[in-house]
Amino acid sequence: MKIGIDIGGSHIGIGLIDEKGIIVDKEEKYIVNDSQNNSQKEIKKDNLKKELEDFLIKKINQYKEKNKIENIGMAIPGTVNKTTIIRAVNLGLENYNIAEKIEEKTNIKVHLRNDAKCSALAELKYGNLKGYENGLFLCIGTGIGGAIVYNGKVLESKNVPGYEFSHMIIQKNGIQCNCGKRGCFEAYSSIKRLKEHIANEFGLNNLDNQFIKEFIIKNQNDIRLKYFISQYIENLAIGISNLINIFEPEVIVFGGGFVDYSDILIEPLKKQILTTNLLFNKRNDIILKLAKLGNDAGIIGASLNDKTPIFNE
Ligand SMILES: [Zn+2]
Structure with missing residues (x-):
């Protein structure tokens, strides 16, 4: 065990x-x-x-x-x-x-x-990254965790994990991130950011995923809410398209609180990535999937033996 x-x-x-x-x-x-x-x-x-x-x-x-x-x-x-x-x-x-x-x-x-590397290892071995040579895993919740699968392995740098996509800057002099920098992908595109933004603007005091999701569905014709969501999608699409341009993944798997909002967010996100001028190599389609192991991916991936093959091993 x-x-x-x-x-x-x-x-x-x-x-x-x-x-x-x-x-x-x-x-x-x-x-x-x-x-x-x-x-x-x-x-x-x-x-x-x-x-x-x-x-x-x-x-x-x-x-x-x-x-x-x-x-x-x-x-x-x-x-x-x-x-x-x-x-x-x-x-x-x-x-x-x-x-x-x-x-x-x-x-x-x-x-x-x-x-994120643990979750990607678990999804690669048992979940929705299985069978892909090249994939991107993004865990979008309180922050954004990321991992790249390249030639069937989860990449890690030598001394620190690396592949910190969440702290790439997508906005010069942008909003403050917890890491100390400004304008990070995570500061715009975490689910926490989306929820806090909506809660502040509409005076909500419940940040529960289900509550916020129901609020979004109930108020889907509200112009202000539509604007916030479209801004969120735009920022998320910028970050993800940067990663697509670098790694050209065959599949992108999402985990974290994002999964709870996927039926609202995933189609607009896909459309934004494919139809606005973000991709260097144009594509007709992109495979977006949700983490199969859900919130258990972290636990399962963490348990995988230390010798689980990673980059260069
Ligand atoms: Zn940051």
């Missing part, structure tokens, strides 16, 4: 996974993550670390009692090396050796990998 852990901007998931990649048990927990905008930033960060460690150690030790655990992997939304969260801007965490903390209390080796 393996354990996969997925740490997101607002929740943690941990699962026990069998040799076929099937989750046989899973537990999820919402985390309080307001470490970004708080005057007591350090205290909040320490609280978040303690909350993560306590939950994970307890759960791992429970799994360990009844199963032989070969491997624990963690999917992290940010820059990592094998043991340390170097920088996760949407969690407000930096230089945090979480693997060591968990190994100390569980005696099982833990390895870390960027979350």
Whole structure:
């Protein structure tokens, strides 16, 4: 058995996974993550670390009692090396050796990998990237995670994960991103941005995906709302077309909260990419799919052995 852990901007998931990649048990927990905008930033960060460690150690030790655990992997939304969260801007965490903390209390080796790369590995092995030589995976939620499959492998750079599509600049001197730069793709095109924008403009105080989606459907003829959505689609299309121009993927697979809005967003997005002057090599069609493993892709991908082939291995 393996354990996969997925740490997101607002929740943690941990699962026990069998040799076929099937989750046989899973537990999820919402985390309080307001470490970004708080005057007591350090205290909040320490609280978040303690909350993560306590939950994970307890759960791992429970799994360990009844199963032989070969491997624990963690999917992290940010820059990592094998043991340390170097920088996760949407969690407000930096230089945090979480693997060591968990190994100390569980005696099982833990390895870390960027979350989008984990999800892409899982989709490549079991999901909707399977069978494609070249594909793009985009996890659009609190931020935007990305991964490229090239010649059947998920690419990673040597010292840091790389392929940080979310922080390519699509607008000079644009809006502030959590990473410290301005005008990043993520700052315009995350689902969080879409929801916050709509909630602020229409005075909504519920940011639940289902609630916002219903609001959009109910008010689909509202001119202001139409304008926000079209702006969102335009920005998303700019970012994605940049990636198509660089990598020419055969398929693009979407994960994250975006999936909840796919029936509203995916056709306009496709149209925007194909019919406006964004693509260098013109195409008649582009295959856009939703992640087959849904929110489980992170957990399953994290559990895949450290030796799972990646670039140049
Ligand atoms: Zn950024």
